[in-house]
Amino acid sequence: MSTQSTTVSVRLPKTVEDDLIKLAGHTQRSKSFLAGKAISAYVASELEIIEGLERAEADIQAGRVVSHEEAMKRLYKTARGG
Incomplete structure (x- = not known):
């Protein structure tokens, strides 16, 4: 993540928050850090898909x-090695 950050509020099901708390404890990371990493990974993945579709359309x-x-x-x- 970059050194600049912003705050975003999200609503989570209680079960997801419970799991996030558990994961934070196991990894010695904050809930905020883990949520930020998860959101970053999701956004990057979705943008990669969208950009691939845009390239395909072009x-x-x-x-x-x-x-x-x-x-x-x-x-x-290619599968036959030739």
């Missing part, structure tokens, strides 16, 4: 596509 719009049949041929060729 490829489609630019005509950078192959047919399903061609893709499967390439996949099988």
